[in-house]
Structure formats: C-alpha cells, structure tokens
Amino acid sequence: MWTRDEMAAIAASELAEGQYINLGIGIPTLVANHLPAGVSVTLQSENGILGMGPFPYKGEEDPDLINAGKQTVTLKPGASVFDSAVSFAMIRGGHINIAILGALQVSERGDLANWTIPGKLVKGMGGAMDLVAGIPRIVVITDHLAKDGTPKLVRECDLPLTGSQVVDRIITDLAVFDIGYSGMTLERLAPGHTVQELRDKTEASFTQRLEPHDVGGA
C-alpha cells in the first residue's frame, strides 16, 4: 500500500517545468513537496494567489495571506495577487494546466463526486466544480476505499456530482488508473497487492495494461 507521500510523489512525477498547478486540500497539498528534481511549477490558489509559497515561519503569519484551505501561506518571488473573478478566469479559461483534487467517489467514466453527502455533510463545492469544468487535466488522489470499507471507484456515482466525465487519472493507495474514451485502465499496482485483490476492492470495471515492471515500487 502506498503512503500519502508516495501517492503525492506519483502525482508529482507527471508535472513538467513551467506548469501552472492548482492543488486541492488534503493529500494533494503534499504534491508540492515531491516535485521531480529540477522541475519548478507555479501554484495557484483560487482565493487569489499565483505563485504561492510554503507556510510562513513562526511569527510571520499574515491573516491577509491565506490559501484556499484558509491556511497561512507565503508568496514566492514573481507571485501575483488578484480578485476572485480574475482567479477563476485563470481556472475557467483553461489557463491552469493541471488540478489535483480529492474525491468521495469517481465513476469508471470519470464522473467526480467530492462536495456533499446529502443529509450528512453540508460543506459546499467551493471552487471544485469550476476547477473540473475549466482545467484540461484533472488528477484525483484518494484512498481506494471509503472509511466504511466501500469502494470509492464505482460504476455510477450515487453521490451528487462535482463534474461529469472530468477525471483523467486516479491515484489511490493501491493503484493508478487512467480514464479515457475506452474507460478505466490500470496503469500501476502498489507493491504487495494483486490484480484480483484490486478487482475485489473496486466496483468500477477496468482493463489491465500492466507490464511486469509497472508492478511494485513508488
């Protein structure tokens, strides 16, 4: 089973020099710590920052400088700040290259549900619907199973959708799947696990295109 950091590292491995990236709350935030050597990307935070830096040193927190998760952050050299309409012009206008988000459920067609559980969880979608509608590549990082042990990768989402047919890649603690016109394909399997076990823990149907060297390792 991959750790949270290993999942973040897998997500980071596809990032390329000069890209503009939006990272969701939770495990996606860790992606910034695992960039490939020599690659520098620019992080956008949808509350109005391009060029977001790490957390501030203790004592230098500024209530006027937070990220979309309401955490105190800093600016990197070359950063800019702007209003929410300009921020979402970047997102909805397709100017951001990749968004990496969390999920409650993902369907085998790439439908994403990550904003509400009716009658239970009242939070709202924040910027997630804009991100998945406007950004050309959407990567989801999530645990393979929900806390109650049910599969998160399903045939059809029964939770309200964030977006329809929007997810390009799913990275879980057990496997990596790509989603294309022909459906879900298994790309990598975490060390110590079998495809049969994966099928038992996955409701979504997927095809297998695994070479031996893809099995194992992070």
Add this chain to the structure above:
Amino acid sequence: MRGKLRSSAAEALSSHLTDGMTVAVGGFGLSGIPTELILAVRESGAKELTIVSNNMGVDGKGLGLLLENKQVAKVLSSYVGENSLFAQQYLEGLLDVEFVPQGTLAERLRAGGSGIPAFFTPTGFGTPVAEGKETREFGGKMSILEMGIFADVALVHAHTGDLEGNLKYRLAARNFNPLVAMAGSFTLAEVEVLSDNYLDPESVMTPGIFVQRLVHVENPVKDIEHRTVRERNESDVDS
C-alpha cells in the same frame, strides 16, 4: 461637502438596510471580511436577509454572528464547512441555501455589477447546480445559464481608501471584495487606512464610483482560521 466618509459603521448603514434585503459581503474565510460592517448589520437588527458571500464565517465570527442572531433567511455561498451553526440551521430547514460554485459566484457578482443579466458557463453542467437551468451547447461543450447577482447593499473590506471612495486591497484579502463592491446598489467600505491624499490613480483597484459610504476602521481584528507555520531550520519547500 459631507462626502462619503462616515464616523461609524452604524451611521454609514443607517436607513439603508431594511428587512428582506439582499446583502453581498466580501471576504474569503475570515480573510478580508468587513468585520465592523457585519457588526453594524447585527446591531441594526434587520431580519430575513439574503446573504451573498463565499463563506458564512465560523461560529461566533464574521457572518456567523448574523446566523446566531437569526437575521438570515437565505444564503448564496460556495463553501460553509467551517460553521456548525450553519449546518444545524440548514439541516433543520430554518435556512434556505443556494450552493454556488465559487467561480460562478464571482462571475455572477461581476456580471450583476456590470449590467450583464445572465451568462453561460460549463461549470456545474451535469451536477445538481444545473437543475432547472437553461442549457446550451457551445463548440461541442454544454453550458448552463447563470444569473447576475444584484445586491441592495454590499459590504467591503479594503486596506486603503481615499475620500473619493477609491480602494486598494492587501494581498489575498482582496478576493471577493472588488466584485461585491460592483454588485451593490449601495456599497459600504471599511478601510484600515484612510489616505490623506488621493490614491495614485494607477494603483486604484476599486474606483470610487462603486463605493457610496466609507468608514475608517483602524487596527481591525483579523482572525486566522488555520495557523500553519514552518520552523526556521526547515528547508524551504521548493514548489
């Protein structure tokens, strides 16, 4: 000339806010929220308000104060996960809520303030947000029709202002503030610094035409929801 400046938030708001009005409020989380103006709304006792704001504060802070005081009938927000009183009032059916995607909310405010009654966007297509809305295909992609938002009153927090009502914001405290300023037919701004001189025209972020009343709030209370720091000896995270 009396101009736009008033000596207190209560005076600036008086007679302009009545029951049932739509009030647009700037801020993201607790960052850049017009704390003094929200307190003035609470003091006014106005009820049955429709609040347009990205978030609804936290328990006991920001717009959470208006929820506590049961002044809010309806909310248009993108994310309210930080407020347990909100969840309680919503699940009990006391509060009417329209969840609006954050970018759609920003654009609806911008559109309303710009005289654009409605616009199409792909955001929310195929989701509960699209229910009951007109859809249309553009270039092979489906979009939904979203309406501009017009607010009776808008509440803004800015860092610096001048007597003309020109405003500048600081860092990420800008967020929704310039957009609610445009969407309000009567916009009040609280400013941390009231400039003796007019602002450099090139530095103005919200031109004074969008601001009807100005209040100077020196050293406002600013809260941090999640204080995240790193230690001095930690190497910089290269992102």
